[in-house]
Amino acid sequence: MIYHEMKDIDIEIAWDLVLSQAGRGFQTSKGLPFTYHQKTNKAGEKLSELVIDRKEKTITRNTVLLAYANALRIQKEEGYVSGPKKLGCFGASYLYPIFLELGVCTKEKPLS
Numbered sequence: 001m002i003y004h005e006m007k008d009i010d011i012e013i014a015w016d017l018v019l020s021q022a023g024r025g026f027q028t029s030k031g032l033p034f035t036y037h038q039k040t041n042k043a044g045e046k047l048s049e050l051v052i053d054r055k056e057k058t059i060t061r062n063t064v065l066l067a068y069a070n071a072l073r074i075q076k077e078e079g080y081v082s083g084p085k086k087l088g089c090f091g092a093s094y095l096y097p098i099f100l101e102l103g104v105c106t107k108e109k110p111l112s
Helices: 011-020 061-078 092-102
Strands: 036-040 046-052 057-060
Touching: 011 061, 011 092, 046 061, 057 061, 057 092, 061 092
Parallel strands: none
Antiparallel strands: 036 046, 046 057
8 A cells, every 4th residue: 555644634533544444354564364353341332442353462542543643753754664663562563564554654665
């Protein structure tokens, strides 16, 4: 996917964009497959967490939005985000491929 500026997108929309990819198959940078879904409570109400199906880990909405903001900043400053560690948060290995697919960032340095 070609990178496009998302700085004008409201942070609430960023959460919705990530949720829009729930259930889709992704791979970490190491090639490990995973999917995710939004966590629900016993009453079936949706919570502000993602559940990564690979290891049943959860990533909070605030962490997703922090990683999103970091990805945008790094993309703007460096022209690309070289890997998940650059996001600097828990769950980055799962969020990075999602952000790549959404076009939040690219993983390769642009040709000058």
